[in-house]
Amino acid sequence: MRAFWMSLFLAAPLTSWAVEDTPETGTEDTGTEETDETDSSTESKDDSEKKKVIAPPVKKPVEKPVVEKEEEDGVIGLADGEAELDESVFDKLTEVNEKFGLILRPQMGVTTLSGNGETYSGYHAGLHVGYHKYYKLKLANIGGYTRTRAMFLPTLGEVSGSEMRLGSFVGFKLTALEVETGLDVLRHNMSVRDQTLVFDQDVGLAIPVKALVVFDSLKIKAGVEPRVYLGNNREAIDWEEQSFDTPMSNWIDEFSWNVGARIGAVGLSYDQLHMNGGIQRVISLGLQR
Numbered sequence: 660m661r662a663f664w665m666s667l668f669l670a671a672p673l674t675s676w677a678v679e680d681t682p683e684t685g686t687e688d689t690g691t692e693e694t695d696e697t698d699s700s701t702e703s704k705d706d707s708e709k710k711k712v713i714a715p716p717v718k719k720p721v722e723k724p725v726v727e728k729e730e731e732d733g734v735i736g737l738a739d740g741e742a743e744l745d746e747s748v749f750d751k752l753t754e755v756n757e758k759f760g761l762i763l764r765p766q767m768g769v770t771t772l773s774g775n776g777e778t779y780s781g782y783h784a785g786l787h788v789g790y791h792k793y794y795k796l797k798l799a800n801i802g803g804y805t806r807t808r809a810m811f812l813p814t815l816g817e818v819s820g821s822e823m824r825l826g827s828f829v830g831f832k833l834t835a836l837e838v839e840t841g842l843d844v845l846r847h848n849m850s851v852r853d854q855t856l857v858f859d860q861d862v863g864l865a866i867p868v869k870a871l872v873v874f875d876s877l878k879i880k881a882g883v884e885p886r887v888y889l890g891n892n893r894e895a896i897d898w899e900e901q902s903f904d905t906p907m908s909n910w911i912d913e914f915s916w917n918v919g920a921r922i923g924a925v926g927l928s929y930d931q932l933h934m935n936g937g938i939q940r941v942i943s944l945g946l947q948r
Contacts, residue, residue, distance in 0.1 A: 755794045755802070762789035762808055766945025772818045772849055774856045774937030781816030783941065787948075795832070802832045806841070812941075820849035820858070824865070837871040845886070849939055856937055863888035863912065871948075878921040880928075880948070885911040894935045921947050 764787040771780045789808030796802060810824040823846045830839030848860035869882030887910070895912040913935075919928030926947030932939040 758793040764946040766943045768943035781818035783814040785812030859892040861888045861890045861892040886913040
């Protein structure tokens, strides 16, 4: 009997230890597996985030489509953004440079007066003063200009007289070509010392028209100018006595033409004025247009 109880006493602790060891071992194994799974998921998330930071996706440029506005009154226009683009291009194409300056051009030369089969000569010296304003496109050699001037040209010698002008011009420039016209109020008189030829003083209007070809340092010009006098001191030209006629012969009183060239700032010009009963020729050297 004693041996029976001793055997039970020794077997009970062994059984309890076996039962207690089993759940602890199972619990440790389960926790280890869950920890491994958590770590692996955390590492996979970190790796994916690192990949996103290191290699961000490249955005492709999006082309802006041309959107048309709704039709208004039968006209379809571009969208506002496209219209603003067109306006900016137009502004760049129409940008201009402005230049301002004073005109101060002294000149001198020889004046002759022909009539009644005779030619008489004298010397003149005069001055052009004024103000000019010039506009030119920045992207092209195209522009326009205005000019206001006054001129006084007295003549002394065998031929005496004077010419005074006050007027304004407008001009247009296209690369090397310039064209200008304007209106002058003038006062003119010319006579020979012995009074064999006399062109009395009178006030009139002149419309000069001139074309110029401009190179780097060379300028060539040619022009015409009809005149109409406002008083009764000068008789209109008799075109039957002239060697040429003009489309304006029925209403103009006198007519002149001119040519010239300028190298640098110094120029030489020739003017010929046809009057009733005589021709005035003027050769001038100086600072010219």
